[in-house]
Amino acid sequence: MASSIVFISAILEDPLADPEAVSVEQVEGASVIALRGEHDLSTGPAIEAACDSAWAHSSSIVFDLAGATFIDSTVVGVMVSARRRAAESGGSVAVVAPAGGPPARVLTLVGINDVLPLHETRDEALRTISAPG
């Protein structure tokens, strides 16, 4: 009972009630998942759902974090898992996170920019996805 009240109030007070906080669109044969605003554990399921819908349409995903003002390790985890899945299925994953921005700082600290290079713009990320290898 107590936990369901916490759960309900968490939904009611959710400051991330932006319906476009997570969006998926198809661009040049890749699925682009764009995140806006703040993202953490509470939006993790929405991002995972976006990934599922993205995989259904293409084997390549671009995470566009240019509009994200905050991400935590939950979001990084979703992207690392996506990269792993892409590597297993012959697809690819690219990340748009302009240098110096909040997402880029988190991704650089975790050190995944070695395996998941960061791109300045969506176009640049889409080019690496379409390029073979």
Added chain:
Amino acid sequence: MAALVAVLCELAIALPFLVISPNTLRGVPGPLLVVIGVAASYLLGPWFGVPVTAVGVVLAVTIVGENAWAAPLVWLPVSVGAGFVGERVRHGDELRRELIEELRRGLVGIYRDPAVGRLNVVSRYIPAVSAQRIAGDFYGAVVQPTGDVAIMVGDVAGHGPAAAALATRLRAMWRGLAVAGVSDSETVSALNETLLAEQQRIASQIPFATLCLATVAADLRSARIVIAGHPPPILVTARGTHEDTHPPGPAIGISATSTWAPHPLALPDDPWSLVVYTDGLIEGRTSPDGPRPYGRDRLLPMLATFAVPIGEDDVDAVLRSVQDANGGALPDDVVLITASPR
């Protein structure tokens, strides 16, 4: 055994219908059938419980005759059934609470005595808002054979029992390696290999984990720092704060070819405190209506306002200050440790 329980429950539920009046039944069937269904489903599993209960109720209703005193006979077993369900739920709740508590103790057991070798280690673990949730923050501090004190703070990405259970395994492994005197970089490599192996298991859900190892030399003149994707430790002295600025190594569980090199941190002669923490400390809001994250830019000057060594009360004050900025409890688990010479 389960089948026997099923049959007995079914009999208990169906028997009163043999003597019940259809008129009496007409007043109660809706809620009654729901309760019976729930109880039977809970006890027998939905695939077995629901159809069996339905068949039992239909048979009972077609057999019933006139009987004025049947109503209590309907409600009595229903109450008993509801009691069964309540008991199971209560037992499950209790078990869940115990499991969460035990996992938390395994992750961040607080020792009665803060003395670790020549250091005083003050530690705090603040679980996230919902007490029923569990995350993957963990830490430990041990004395190595050389007299060095090894301090470790880690954070498994993800939440829930899987993250917490993995974190307890990583922590136990770290402790064994640290006590045996294995070098910090070899320790992190071994933990990396372990996590990569765990990820090969079916249904593994842990993408990576971050670690900060700070090993203070027995002479207290220097420390060795190894960072794997984790916020770096902060050295606080009377002259201010110094954040370790070496480029961090990658988180563990991402690549088999990753390596981690320790780098030295000189410790001063005057009093100092080394602050190690998980990102939950700096990911709250800057003000109740402000943006996230609170960030290291705010943590450093705040720590500088404390007199060293940073003790028990100071650590609580740091946490309060961060929580006040956030406008209440922080959204994620927090581990905060300070180590100071005794």
